[in-house]
Amino acid sequence: MSKPTLVVGGGPAGLAAAQALASVGRDCILVDKADRLGGAPILSGYAKLVPSGEWAKDAIGGMVERVAANPRIDVRLNTTVSAFDGNPGAFRATLASGDQLDVGAAILCTGFTHFDSVNKPEWGFGTFPDVVTTTQVEQMISSGQGVRCPSDGRKPERVAILLCVGSRDRQIGREWCSKVCCTVSANLAMEIREELPDCHVYIYYMDIRTFGLYETKYYWRSQEEFKVKYIKARIAEVTSDGKRIIVKGEDTLVKRPITIPFDMVVHAIGMDPNVDNKQLAQVFGIDLESHGYIDRGNTYSASGHSSRPGVFVAGAATGPETIDDSIAQGSAAAIASLGYTAVAV
Numbered sequence: 001m002s003k004p005t006l007v008v009g010g011g012p013a014g015l016a017a018a019q020a021l022a023s024v025g026r027d028c029i030l031v032d033k034a035d036r037l038g039g040a041p042i043l044s045g046y047a048k049l050v051p052s053g054e055w056a057k058d059a060i061g062g063m064v065e066r067v068a069a070n071p072r073i074d075v076r077l078n079t080t081v082s083a084f085d086g087n088p089g090a091f092r093a094t095l096a097s098g099d100q101l102d103v104g105a106a107i108l109c110t111g112f113t114h115f116d117s118v119n120k121p122e123w124g125f126g127t128f129p130d131v132v133t134t135t136q137v138e139q140m141i142s143s144g145q146g147v148r149c150p151s152d153g154r155k156p157e158r159v160a161i162l163l164c165v166g167s168r169d170r171q172i173g174r175e176w177c178s179k180v181c182c183t184v185s186a187n188l189a190m191e192i193r194e195e196l197p198d199c200h201v202y203i204y205y206m207d208i209r210t211f212g213l214y215e216t217k218y219y220w221r222s223q224e225e226f227k228v229k230y231i232k233a234r235i236a237e238v239t240s241d242g243k244r245i246i247v248k249g250e251d252t253l254v255k256r257p258i259t260i261p262f263d264m265v266v267h268a269i270g271m272d273p274n275v276d277n278k279q280l281a282q283v284f285g286i287d288l289e290s291h292g293y294i295d296r297g298n299t300y301s302a303s304g305h306s307s308r309p310g311v312f313v314a315g316a317a318t319g320p321e322t323i324d325d326s327i328a329q330g331s332a333a334a335i336a337s338l339g340y341t342a343v344a345v
């Protein structure tokens with residue numbers, strides 16, 4: 001006999017946690033505030049994923065289908081947890097929809113919030129319609145519409161992708177590296193070149209962090225095979241001459257000012273802490289770390305734990321994470337929670 005586990009958030013981490021629990025014969029209740037499962041890759045309409053190259057709607061959509069079809073997983077959409085009381089092994093969760101649930105443990109897989117580029121006004125987003133974000137370009141590709149300038153629907157001949165927008169930026173209180181945006185941007189640049197072979201794509205960077213094995217598949221391949229151009233630069237401002245978007249800055253390798261016109265400028269936006277984290281911390285009685293992500297236990301002795309016994313955490317809720325790592329953490333947290341849901345007979 002065992003009590004169900006509450007999984008909050010049905011993105012890659014939460015889907016993996018729910019699936020792992022069900023696969024060892026445990027019941028779980030999966031709560032998501034959105035009207036669909038799938039998390040950011042589905043809700044934001046990502047295109048082809050790094051590193052698998054699979055479409056998000058197939059890869060993460062497949063995870064959603066398997067969870068939705070599993071009788072051990074009770075999915076509750078359009079709701080949040082408003083109260084969480086009790087002790088490990090015997091918690092009571094109250095949903096905003098009014099239901100009360102008796103659960104043995106909880107796994108928070110509540111993910112992140114995309115950086116809102118209006119917080120970086122000097123880089124043109126919100127002022128010029130052809131300054132867009134990586135999520136918007138992902139949506140253009142995944143919807144089948146293709147990469148087009150929002151102002152007039154033309155195919156861009158010159159595209160700039162600006163890295164580290166809302167990451168590694170102390171001036172706006174975001175010191176962290178968002179981990180995936182260098183690789184995602186190199187991937188997006190190749191997708192643009194594939195669709196529009198005459199389009200010139202430039203990536204403006206401070207440093208390139210295509211970590212691990214991604215260096216070959218994304219950084220070098222984008223340059224050698226797809227002729228994407230990389231400019232190490234400090235960007236001063238993004239303006240317009242009335243026809244094109246102008247990116248002004250300094251080439252920090254040759255130490256000279258550079259001003260280049262583009263048809264479209266793409267912000268590679270970072271991964272902010274979930275805007276709900278303060279409320280989640282209050283409801284679940286857990287700590288946040290200094291940047292505002294959910295604090296996690298010691299890796300060597302309490303992997304997957306939050307600061308409260310019986311409450312676990314996985315995925316981008318803990319800081320910028322890849323999908324693969326979020327899935328691995330979701331499965332690991334499910335295993336770590338098992339000891340709290342078993343009822344002695």
Ligand SMILES: Cc1cc2nc3c(=O)[nH]c(=O)nc-3n(C[C@H](O)[C@H](O)[C@H](O)COP(=O)(O)OP(=O)(O)OC[C@H]3O[C@@H](n4cnc5c(N)ncnc54)[C@H](O)[C@@H]3O)c2cc1C
Pocket residue numbers: 008009010011012013014031032033034037038039040041046048049050051079080081109110111112113114134135138180184269270271274276280314315316317321322323324326
């Ligand atoms: C532009 C962009 C492209 C990316 N592309 C890739 C890629 O190709 N490959 C890759 O590995 N990574 C990529 N990433 C990173 C990827 O988005 C994350 O790794 C992944 O989404 C993390 O999964 P998660 O389940 O932890 O969180 P999320 O995907 O954020 O899911 C969290 C879920 O929790 C729900 N939720 C949030 N708050 C609450 C609440 N209070 N109550 C109930 N439910 C709640 C949300 O509705 C959501 O369904 C990209 C990131 C960006 C910004």
Ligand code: SF4
Pocket residue numbers: 163164165167168176177178179180181182183207208209268270
């Ligand atoms: S992964 Fe690259 S673009 Fe993203 S914050 Fe880190 S260095 Fe900047």
